[in-house]
Amino acid sequence: MKEGTTGGIKKAKMKKESEKKEDKNMIDDAILLMDNYGPDSQALHTSLKLAGFDCPAVVLEDDGFLPEDVISVYGFFLGDFRAAMGAKARPKYFNEITVPEYWEISGTNSGGKVQDLYRERGKIFYAEPKHRRLVKVVDWYDEKGVVRSSDHYNRYGALWGRTIFNSRGQKVNRTYFAADGREIIVENFVTGDIILNEDGEVRIFRNKTEFALHFLVRGHFKQSRIFFNSLSTPFFISNRLSSQVKRDILFWQEPITNEIPGNMQVIFRGEASRTATVVVQKKDTYDRLTALGAPKNMVQKLGFLYPFEKENAHRPEALICTNSDRIEHCEELVKALPQMHFHIAALTEMSSKLTGMDRYDNVSLYPGVKTAVLDELFETCDYYFDINHESEIVSAVRRAFLHNHLIFAFQETVHSEDFMAAEHIFPASEWEQMRTCAEAAMADTKVLRKMLQKQKKAALAESVESYRSLGNGKTAK
Known part of the structure; x- marks a missing residue:
C-alpha cells in the first residue's frame, strides 16, 4: 500500500x-x-x-417523586431534602400522616381516606406503584365535602407543597416549602404570578415562563x-x-x-x-x-x-396481570392452549370466579402478589396476554415489552397499544385467531422472532446511531 x-x-x-x-x-x-x-x-x-x-432532564411540574437524575424547576430552589432529613428521608406510608385525635385513617391498594366518625375528612392519593401505599397527596375537605386544601409529600416523606382551593373547589394558590419548613415559592393560579424568596430577596415573576427562564440562568x-x-x-x-x-x-x-x-x-x-x-x-x-x-x-x-431486560427464551409461559375477574375469553384460551401455562397475578384478592380457574393444570394464580414474585414472573414468562378488562396494573404491558414477551390483546381490552403489533390485536369475537397466532409462535422459533420484530417495529425501537444523528446537523440557520 x-x-x-x-x-x-x-x-x-x-x-x-x-x-x-x-x-x-x-x-x-x-x-x-x-x-x-x-x-x-x-x-x-x-x-x-x-x-x-x-x-x-428538567421538568416544570414536580410530583415529589421524580428520580434522582431529574431536576425540578421548583425543587431547584427548595434545597436538598435528602440531605436535610438524613436517616428519616423515606416516603411516608399512608397511615403515617398527621390527623386530629380520634380521626381514623384507612386504605386499600388504590387509595386511602381519613374519617371523623362517619364523615370523610380527607382523601389520600398514592405514588406509583399504588399498591405500596406511599403518600403523594392528601386532600382535605370542609364541612360541605368540598376540597379546600391539598398537602403534597415527596419521596423523602416531607411536606413540600400545599395547594389552597376556594369554596367552589377551584385552585387559588400553592406554597412550596424548603426541608426546614420555610416558604420559598408561592404560585398564584388566578393571576399566574410566582413569588420566589431567594437569598434574602423577593422576586416576582408574571408567569411560569419567566420563572423557568430565571431557573435557566441560575442553573447555568x-x-x-x-x-x-x-x-x-x-x-x-x-x-x-x-x-x-x-x-x-x-x-x-x-x-x-x-x-x-x-x-x-x-x-x-x-x-x-x-x-x-x-x-x-x-x-x-x-x-x-x-x-x-x-x-x-x-x-x-x-x-x-428501550432498556430490554432479557431475551425471549421461547418458553410456553404466559402472564396476565389484573385486578379484575373480567378476563376476556380466559377460560377458552386456557382450554384451547393446554401446552401454554398461564400465570394470573393480581395485587388484590381474587373473586371466586377467578380462583375457580385453579382447576386447570396449566393455570397458576397469584392473589395479592408480592413485588418479588411479580418480578420473577416477568423474568420467567415469554408471553403476555393483555386481555383483562378495567384498568392496567403495574404498567404491565410496558414491562412485558421490555422483557421481550410476545404480547397479544383484544381490541376491547388493549391498554398500551404502542407496545404491540397491530397484527397481534384481535376482536374479542375472533379469539380463536389469537389462539392460532400463539400456537404458531410456540411451534416455531423463527415465527416467534418475526413476531417480536414486528412488535419492536410498531414501538419504533431505535438504534444508538439514530440518536447520535441528532447532533449531526439536523438543524437550520
Whole structure:
C-alpha cells in the first residue's frame, strides 16, 4: 500500500472521530425540558441516556417523586431534602400522616381516606406503584365535602407543597416549602404570578415562563441547546431565548387530529426563534403530519431506545396481570392452549370466579402478589396476554415489552397499544385467531422472532446511531 494512501486513511479516521466527538458535544450541551415526567418523557430521557449522552432532564411540574437524575424547576430552589432529613428521608406510608385525635385513617391498594366518625375528612392519593401505599397527596375537605386544601409529600416523606382551593373547589394558590419548613415559592393560579424568596430577596415573576427562564440562568443552562416535548411552556421558553442558529428540537409525542397545532405551524413557517426541527415519536402521528402537509425537511421520525431486560427464551409461559375477574375469553384460551401455562397475578384478592380457574393444570394464580414474585414472573414468562378488562396494573404491558414477551390483546381490552403489533390485536369475537397466532409462535422459533420484530417495529425501537444523528446537523440557520 502506498504511503499516501495510508496517510489518507489515517486522516479520514481522525476526521470521523472528530465529527463523532463534535456530534456528541452538541447533545451533551443540551438539556431536556419537559412539562412533566410522564411515560413518554421517561422514554425519551432513557433513550438519550442509553445513547450515551449526558443530557440533564428538567421538568416544570414536580410530583415529589421524580428520580434522582431529574431536576425540578421548583425543587431547584427548595434545597436538598435528602440531605436535610438524613436517616428519616423515606416516603411516608399512608397511615403515617398527621390527623386530629380520634380521626381514623384507612386504605386499600388504590387509595386511602381519613374519617371523623362517619364523615370523610380527607382523601389520600398514592405514588406509583399504588399498591405500596406511599403518600403523594392528601386532600382535605370542609364541612360541605368540598376540597379546600391539598398537602403534597415527596419521596423523602416531607411536606413540600400545599395547594389552597376556594369554596367552589377551584385552585387559588400553592406554597412550596424548603426541608426546614420555610416558604420559598408561592404560585398564584388566578393571576399566574410566582413569588420566589431567594437569598434574602423577593422576586416576582408574571408567569411560569419567566420563572423557568430565571431557573435557566441560575442553573447555568441559558446557553444550552433545548430538547422539549411540549408546545406549551417549554416551547414558550425556547422561543424567548435568542440564538443565531436554530438548534432546539421539538420531540412530538402526542396524536394529531384534523390539523397541525398552531405553535407547530409557527415552527414550520420559520418563525420560531430557535427551533427548526420536529422529531415525531409515534408512527401514526408522523404519517398524519406528513399527510397534512408538514414540510419533510423539518420533520423526522424517531422512536425510542428501550432498556430490554432479557431475551425471549421461547418458553410456553404466559402472564396476565389484573385486578379484575373480567378476563376476556380466559377460560377458552386456557382450554384451547393446554401446552401454554398461564400465570394470573393480581395485587388484590381474587373473586371466586377467578380462583375457580385453579382447576386447570396449566393455570397458576397469584392473589395479592408480592413485588418479588411479580418480578420473577416477568423474568420467567415469554408471553403476555393483555386481555383483562378495567384498568392496567403495574404498567404491565410496558414491562412485558421490555422483557421481550410476545404480547397479544383484544381490541376491547388493549391498554398500551404502542407496545404491540397491530397484527397481534384481535376482536374479542375472533379469539380463536389469537389462539392460532400463539400456537404458531410456540411451534416455531423463527415465527416467534418475526413476531417480536414486528412488535419492536410498531414501538419504533431505535438504534444508538439514530440518536447520535441528532447532533449531526439536523438543524437550520
